[in-house]
Amino acid sequence: MRLPKLLLFIVLFCFVFLSGAQIQAQETNEKADAKQAEPPSSVKELKPVTTIDPLVPLDQLRIMVRPLTKDELQVEANAWFELLRNKSRQIAAARLGVKKTNEAIATNDDQQALDSLKKAESVQHMADEKARQTEEELTKQAQETLGVDVAVDAARPDPAKAEEGTTASTEEKSATTADSTSTPDNPTTTQSAEAMKAAFLQNINRLQDERTALSDRLEVVLTSLAAKGGDVETYRKYIAAVSGLELDTSDASAAWSGIKGWFVSKEGGQRMGWNLGKFLLILFLTWVVARIGSTVISWLLERKVRLTQLAENLISGTIRNVIYLVGFAVALTALEVDMTPVLAAIGATGLVVGLALQGTLSNFASGLMILINRPFDVGDVVTAGGVTGTVKQMNLVSTNFRTFDNQTIHVPNNSIWNGVITNITANKVRRVDLEFCIGYSDDFEQAEQIIRDVLADQELVLREPEAVVVTHALADSSVNIVCRPWAKTTDWWAVKTAVTREVKRRFDQAGISIPFPQQDIHVYSTDASKGNGKIETVSK
Missing domain, CATH: 2.30.30.60 (SH3 type barrels.)
Structure with a gap:
């Protein structure tokens, strides 16, 4: 009994030892993974630098992000993303303010209307204040990192001051509303709500332009980050989710204000019109370049390379189509269409298409x-x-x-x-093969001479090489005469038909027959009474 107990003890000891070793290894791996996932201290201390001016021109921003590393670009992307998110919050607050002003206009209770207006003003004020603080913080970090102090351009409006002005005007309207609602059924409350709604709608149009500008700058950073191996999918999905024109179809005045504001805004209708103009201009220039390019290529292939017309047409046509394709792709970029996913999809499906085709x-x-x-x-x-x-x-x-x-x-x-x-038409000269059949009772030499005379009278028949007219076969039903004149390839059909017609006409004049196919059948019959055989010949 001792041996089984000893074996059991050894098994339990091995199990405990292996379990402890596995747990220790797992803890070691988790610590290593955590240490690897934790960014280095240099990365933690990185601060954004491109947000020193939230309205930096796009061409200058592209130059600024080019030398940055992947980690630095990640910090820049987070900074611009924070600005975009706060701007989206401002737009959402303004839209909520429009809803609250609609409630104030629709209600008959002045106190309830006043509460709705105060809520709308409070939400907008909080969103504007948060956006202002974020922008100031990011700008300050960039200034400290670069060691410079950027003054606000007097010719360009300061977004923070514009937001403060909007908030102040909203507060004044709210105070005016509070003073004017001391008596029941005072129409001033409705008028104040309508004025506040108009201010909210105007603010939405302005904020949407600023949101589009921030999206463009974030996209510049994301493009550089993606080129250096960063993950930008989440950022781009957010941009796609918050971008675009949003219309409230339940509110006609708000929808009309949004449409009108989009058409007159620099980042909306004007931008789309300019992009559409560039799109059409690029297509026209592509058409001109393709026509000129294919003409020049055809001239070079014809004069210098000396290819076949078939090859020249194919090469020039292929080059023209390639120019059209490249020009159309460039024109799409003028409409701000991202061609990167399209090119990636083409590359990914190339193997499948190759197998299928x-x-x-x-x-x-x-x-x-x-x-x-x-x-x-x-x-x-x-x-x-x-x-x-x-x-x-x-x-x-x-x-x-x-x-x-x-x-x-x-x-x-x-x-x-x-x-x-x-x-058939590769050579300039071609032989015409004809064959004429006459009966065995006709003069074949006369027939040959008639054929030679016909060939001599035909202008399209070439004298060199010399035509061949000879009797070459004794067929079952006829004597066959071969006629082989030569003619230009373009005159081949005309010579064939003209000679055939003229030979038939002259054979008829000379009484030379062209026999039908016939077969002689010999029938043997036996006279049983006399024992003599009789042969009858029947032609068929």
Whole structure:
């Protein structure tokens, strides 16, 4: 019994020892992780520097953030984010103030209306004071870090003073309302509420412009932070959530004030109009550059490189389309569209698209091989991919044929390159192959002479190379005479039809027949009474 107890004791000892070691290792790892997650003392002591002027021009801000490190940019992003968040709180307070003034206008109780106006003024005052303190604190930190003291430009309004002025005017209106409500049914309360509402609406339009300006500056910092490996997704989601024009459809006057204020504001309608003008101007310049660029490329390829017309059209067309694509992307940036997610999505889906378009990529490769080997050109009559027609156009995926009955057929380049390509009009001179059949009872030498005379009378038949007219076969039903004149490729069809018509006409005049296919059948019959056989020949 001692041995099992000893084994049990050893097992329990090992379990306790391993558990303690695991707990100690876990605590060590947690301390190491906490120490690693804790920012270094130098990072803790970092203070923002770009917020020394909340209205700093964007081009200057881009220069200021360029040399900053990732940790420094994180501090700058937090500072600008704090300014943006307080500005959004001010807008929310102003909107709440509009709601409270609507309650004051709608109610018949003067005391309740006065309470609503006081609440609206109090909420706005708290938001303005918080924003002012935050801006002063961040500006002071930047001044202390840089060791400078920036005075407020006299020509530019101070946001803090503007907020104080708005708050003061609201307090005065509230005091006036309190004095004027000493008697029941005093219409001054409604008038004061309407005046306060107008002030709130005007303040909202101003605050929205300031919010847009802060969003632009925060975006500059975020762009630099993202380029240096920082996480900016949360910031950008907040910007998207608080940006834009908000309209209260339940309040017609507030909605109209918002629309009118957006159209006349520099950060709203004027900015959108200017961006739209730049968008259209960039598109027009892109069109001009694409036309000029494709023309110059076509001239260089034709005069200097000497490629086929098919290759010239494809290269110039591709360059023109690339210029259009780049110009459109640049034009979208004029509308303040961020192309980074689009480019990232294109890169991420590139592999999937490549796997899904294997057939298209095969056609692309075949198109390149056709351009390199140049088996045909625009205007050539070609038999390829089971189609015979004139080549009209080619891209890197398919070739456009125009058949002789005026059909347009698009043939994949892979089908063309993997098959036999016959270029009918590749050479300037082409032989016309004709064959005429006469009866066995006709004079074949006379027939040959008639054919030679017909060829001599045809102006489109070339004298060099010399035409061949010779009897070459004794067929089942006829004597076959080969006629092989030469003509220009452009006159091939005309020579073929003209010679055929004239030979038929002269054969008829000379009494030379063109026999129908016939077959002689020999029928053997036996006379049983006489024992003699009889042969009958029937032509069919």
